[in-house]
Amino acid sequence: MNGDLLAAIYSAFDSPSREKPAISARVQITCPECAKEIPLTDANPSTDVAICRACGKTFSFAELSVDATETDIDLTKPPNGTWVRELGDGFEVSATTRSTLAFFLIPFVIIWSGAFLGACYGSQISEGRFYWTRTLLGIPFLLITLVLITGILVGICDKIIVRDSGNQASVSIGVGSLRYTRRFRWSEIKRVRELVPFYRQNGRDLCRIELEREGKPIRFGSQLTEPRRKFLLAMLKRIHTAKR
Numbered sequence: 300m301n302g303d304l305l306a307a308i309y310s311a312f313d314s315p316s317r318e319k320p321a322i323s324a325r326v327q328i329t330c331p332e333c334a335k336e337i338p339l340t341d342a343n344p345s346t347d348v349a350i351c352r353a354c355g356k357t358f359s360f361a362e363l364s365v366d367a368t369e370t371d372i373d374l375t376k377p378p379n380g381t382w383v384r385e386l387g388d389g390f391e392v393s394a395t396t397r398s399t400l401a402f403f404l405i406p407f408v409i410i411w412s413g414a415f416l417g418a419c420y421g422s423q424i425s426e427g428r429f430y431w432t433r434t435l436l437g438i439p440f441l442l443i444t445l446v447l448i449t450g451i452l453v454g455i456c457d458k459i460i461v462r463d464s465g466n467q468a469s470v471s472i473g474v475g476s477l478r479y480t481r482r483f484r485w486s487e488i489k490r491v492r493e494l495v496p497f498y499r500q501n502g503r504d505l506c507r508i509e510l511e512r513e514g515k516p517i518r519f520g521s522q523l524t525e526p527r528r529k530f531l532l533a534m535l536k537r538i539h540t541a542k543r
């Protein structure tokens with residue numbers, strides 16, 4: 300059944316409607332609550348308000364138009380670092396948080412840690428004597444090395460996996476089998492959206508994906524590069540709409 304869903308999601312892209320309209324400036328916004336189209340006469344970009352007449356709720360116009368532009372993402376072409384895989388009873392969408400910075404850090408950590416740990420502990424081993432001072436002095440360096448190695452492992456191997464099997468779904472984050480998993484049902488998800496922070500830190504954008512539901516929302520993806528996050532977001536939105 301889920302294979303069918305995936306096929307349906309993809310076939311939507313094979314249809315002629317996939318062709319971009321000639322006038323791409325035309326933004327079509329839909330109500331996130333009832334999924335009805337909101338005519339542009341009910342939206343005011345200058346005050347950032349859009350009203351849905353069907354359910355009488357108001358929304359941020361900017362947020363809804365961001366949603367509208369995401370439909371341009373081609374889900375059949377996952378960007379580098381993202382995967383869509385069919386499973387026996389469903390499918391999974393994954394994205395790696397892998398960054399090139401992590402690879403650059405490897406030689407640095409080897410040299411830096413090698414030098415300090417060699418001075419503190421290697422010297423004791425080669426002299427065959429035990430020194431309290433060097434042992435204690437080495438502890439902070441040992442801890443920093445562990446933190447750096449963990450950082451590198453996360454930077455290289457960390458992966459976000461969204462798994463779907465029937466009505467059950469989960470988002471897990473982590474390295475290998477060390478994962479932090481949050482389970483949810485598509486039926487309880489009210490909205491899939493991108494959370495854009497009010498400020499941007501050090502030029503990095505800290506946008507996250509949010510699965511809004513009753514109670515605590517599920518948020519993730521701030522470590523993803525923008526193309527990967529946009530792809531994952533578009534994919535989740537498509538699944539959410541298809542399951543509704």
Ligand SMILES: [Zn+2]
Pocket residue numbers: 330331332333334335351352353354355356
């Ligand atoms: Zn509505």
